[in-house]
Amino acid sequence: MKKADIFEFYRRLAEANPAPQTELAYGNDYQLLVAVTLSAQSTDVGVNKATRRLFQEVTTPAQMVALGEEGLKQHIKTIGLFNAKAKNVIALSEILVRDFDGQVPRDRDLLTTLPGVGRKTANVVMNTAFGAETFAVDTHIFRVGNRTGLAPGKTVLAVEAKLEKGTPAPFRRDAHHWLILHGRYICKARRPECWRCPVADLCRFKPKTPPLAAKSVAAAP
Structure with missing residues (x-):
């Protein structure tokens, strides 16, 4: 993914969720x-x-x-x-x-x-x-990094290194939260919901998934 596309990728995720947080509950x-x-x-x-x-x-x-x-x-x-x-x-x-x-x-x-x-x-x-600018690569981020072309790599460390190198300064603090949430709720493992993805046009994943209704209509005789 080109630098300009990477910036736009994060910009859109940030626009949709300006203050992303972990979904784990904790007090300290x-x-x-x-x-x-x-x-x-x-x-x-x-x-x-x-x-x-x-x-x-x-x-x-x-x-x-x-x-x-x-x-x-x-x-x-x-x-x-x-x-x-x-x-x-x-x-x-x-x-x-x-x-x-x-x-x-x-x-x-x-x-x-x-x-x-x-x-x-x-x-x-x-x-x-x-508040450190670290990138915690779990299965969601590994999938999103490779599927979209944002940070392709064969190993978790390779994906982390790509994110570390390629993520622009304004987005580094919250990047891993945006990517985890994107992978968890939109860019899902079995059936990515491309039809409602805010960065679908920037993504290198070619067989874009249509909505279920559209898929059913297309399959009808």
Whole structure:
């Protein structure tokens, strides 16, 4: 995608949603870190249901450690991989208490040393909690980057590098939110809703998907 088209791509997404936010529910930086860690291979909706009561009880790493692994499991047992996630959340909470005075470090490299925190999770926390211009490439952004031609790449790191290099300054802070939401609600995996996409004319995806009604009419004898 050409530079001018990339700028216009983001401009339209920004116009449609001037202040995009994560759909994970949280009350502070620590709860955000926990929520993003729990969201791996799970939906934001599912995580929010699991953490609704948890976050009423637990607002700090020390409180999470006091709750314990078994207590945490009772709150998050409805989400995928809850056993491993509970173990990681307790372990990272212990480290935050011991090494960081209970605070979430404002450093991506330090964040990725925590149990269960990979580069994507660290990028989300750095961006959402601390305003860093990071690009957290999940399945939605990977798909949008490749399908549209915005940031093609064979790996997550390749797509992240393309976004890092090609995203214009006015849009860097919120870019990953716009792309995630676009992939989640419009540029869907199985059937992208091209007929209502605000950037369809800029997108390199050729077999544009028609509305269901139009498709039915076209298929009629």
